[in-house]
Amino acid sequence: MAGLMKFTGLALRNLFSKPATQNYPVVPREYPERSRGSVQNDIDQCIFCGSCQRKCPSGAITVDRAARTWTIDRMGCVQCENCVNNCPKNCLKMDTHYSEPSAEKTVVTLHSEPPAAPEKPKFTPEQIEAMKKAAAAKKAAAAAKAEE
Amino acid sequence: MANRTIIPFGPQHPVLPEPIHLDLVLEDEKVVDAIPKIGYVHRGLEQLAEKRDFNDYLYVIERTCGICSFMHGMGYVEAMERIFDTEIPDRAKYLRTIWAEMSRVHSHLLWLGLLADAFGFEALFYQTWRLREQILDMFEESTGGRVIFSVNKIGGVLKDMPKEMLQKFVRNFDGMEKELKKLTNVFLNDYTVQSRLKGVGMLSPQDAVYLGAAGPMMRASGIKIDTRTLGYAAYSDIDFDIITSKECDCYARCDVRIQEIFQSFHIIRQAVNKIPDGEISVAVKGNPNGEAFMRVEQPRGEAIYYCRANGTKFLDRVRVRTPTFTNLMPLLHTLKGCELADVPLLILTIDPCISCTER
Numbered sequence: 001m002a003g004l005m006k007f008t009g010l011a012l013r014n015l016f017s018k019p020a021t022q023n024y025p026v027v028p029r030e031y032p033e034r035s036r037g038s039v040q041n042d043i044d045q046c047i048f049c050g051s052c053q054r055k056c057p058s059g060a061i062t063v064d065r066a067a068r069t070w071t072i073d074r075m076g077c078v079q080c081e082n083c084v085n086n087c088p089k090n091c092l093k094m095d096t097h098y099s100e101p102s103a104e105k106t107v108v109t110l111h112s113e114p115p116a117a118p119e120k121p122k123f124t125p126e127q128i129e130a131m132k133k134a135a136a137a138k139k140a141a142a143a144a145k146a147e148e
Numbered sequence: 149m150a151n152r153t154i155i156p157f158g159p160q161h162p163v164l165p166e167p168i169h170l171d172l173v174l175e176d177e178k179v180v181d182a183i184p185k186i187g188y189v190h191r192g193l194e195q196l197a198e199k200r201d202f203n204d205y206l207y208v209i210e211r212t213c214g215i216c217s218f219m220h221g222m223g224y225v226e227a228m229e230r231i232f233d234t235e236i237p238d239r240a241k242y243l244r245t246i247w248a249e250m251s252r253v254h255s256h257l258l259w260l261g262l263l264a265d266a267f268g269f270e271a272l273f274y275q276t277w278r279l280r281e282q283i284l285d286m287f288e289e290s291t292g293g294r295v296i297f298s299v300n301k302i303g304g305v306l307k308d309m310p311k312e313m314l315q316k317f318v319r320n321f322d323g324m325e326k327e328l329k330k331l332t333n334v335f336l337n338d339y340t341v342q343s344r345l346k347g348v349g350m351l352s353p354q355d356a357v358y359l360g361a362a363g364p365m366m367r368a369s370g371i372k373i374d375t376r377t378l379g380y381a382a383y384s385d386i387d388f389d390i391i392t393s394k395e396c397d398c399y400a401r402c403d404v405r406i407q408e409i410f411q412s413f414h415i416i417r418q419a420v421n422k423i424p425d426g427e428i429s430v431a432v433k434g435n436p437n438g439e440a441f442m443r444v445e446q447p448r449g450e451a452i453y454y455c456r457a458n459g460t461k462f463l464d465r466v467r468v469r470t471p472t473f474t475n476l477m478p479l480l481h482t483l484k485g486c487e488l489a490d491v492p493l494l495i496l497t498i499d500p501c502i503s504c505t506e507r
Contacts, residue, residue, distance in 0.1 A: 002337075003338050003339030003340075004339050006334045007272065007334050007338065010271075014271075014275075032289040034307065035288055036293055055204060057205075057207040078296070079293070079296075079298075080296075081292070081306075082204060082207060082298075094292070
């Protein structure tokens with residue numbers, strides 16, 4: 001029979017070669033650079049514009065501008081990278097690692113404090129008096145110029 | 149006349165990766181009729197076109213199927229590019245061709261593994277899927293996803309493949325080709341495998357045409373039709389033959405798919421040699437208005453995309469006709485008269501993708 005023992009060579013090779021699989025998790029998996037694992041947000045850069053929420057095809061992202069929170073449903077995210085590609089501030093990025101497995105639906109909420117309002121400069125009474133004088137002199141000069 | 153018995157087959161069956169139900173009408177061990185029932189994985193993806201922005205809908209239509217996801221995305225964006233009347237950069241066309249052929253290799257290797265599993269050759273199944281794993285790794289390296297790639301966009305592609313990466317892939321394919329040749333020897337020349345495949349599930353060329361077979365199912369019956377010859381993406385610049393077989397049985401379908409893998413390696417090498425430098429996408433502005441058809445050759449056969457836009461950002465209609473759907477009729481035809489033990493094998497040789505069929 002000509003067609004017999006066709007697999008024998010492969011089978012013998014497999015007996016004497018090392019396994020094709022990796023000894024995970026003892027040997028951790030190395031992800032390629034482009035791997036789309038999970039979406040991360042640098043929340044301090046975020047302006048809460050809501051672009052990612054509108055662009056998300058699975059509706060996994062919720063942005064609350066008033067409360068300054070950015071929420072992602074990790075189980076709902078499909079890692080399409082559409083939000084990352086449409087982020088105007090480039091604060092969203094795709095991490096190569098997948099999110100942690102969980103028995104329950106996990107929601108990650110990020111919050112940032114509003115930037116502090118610029119402080120009003122404080123002047124001493126003498127400085128205020130000097131400024132008032134300067135303003136009055138300026139006004140008088142302008143009036144004199146107008147009379148001429 | 150012998151007593152007739154009805155045996156339910158599926159939706160859960162070891163040979164089926166996805167659910168389809170068949171009522172097999174038997175006389176003794178012979179199948180005299182088969183009544184299919186589909187609808188277990190319908191998700192209403194076409195309807196979602198009315199509720200998602202046409203740019204974002206790409207990520208929905210890609211998820212029609214887990215195996216030819218790139219082809220689904222490509223069919224949709226090429227149809228939309230026809231509506232916009234946009235010419236995409238040449239480099240994007242070549243990148244699409246390379247990814248499409250990688251998808252074909254992936255799909256056919258997956259199918260070969262399932263076939264080996266269906267006739268009980270577990271060791272061969274593992275060997276085939278070990279090869280397939282390399283393709284998945286290459287996909288992850290180049291696109292970021294192993295199954296769903298999300299690299300298409302209307303007007304081009306989102307990610308480029310640098311020269312070093314392409315050359316590394318070609319080297320990988322050389323290695324894979326050597327391995328696959330060893331497996332081909334088992335698939336096509338092994339006595340046991342031949343005894344399960346030869347002369348089973350005959351589909352004559354006439355029946356293949358009348359019943360609307362598609363893809364390798366049709367080409368295995370000797371009909372020379374391949375949508376890639378229409379020249380979408382960069383196929384017009386690439387030299388390849390349509391692979392057919394005259395034997396019309398399961399063995400022929402296995403043979404055609406194996407030869408198509410070798411041909412895909414050949415196409416990828418040509419594309420890597422010819423790929424021009426330059427931009428990978430052009431900006432497409434405004435909302436679409438009009439309608440367009442697009443035909444692409446998926447690993448399983450010809451798929452048709454129809455998009456109709458109304459000038460807003462939501463499409464009126466998206467229709468996908470998938471190859472498995474048209475291959476169901478030839479399947480029912482080949483099932484009539486076969487042995488019960490051959491039914492799983494016959495269902496597998498159309499390479500069923502029920503998720504595609506039902507969307």
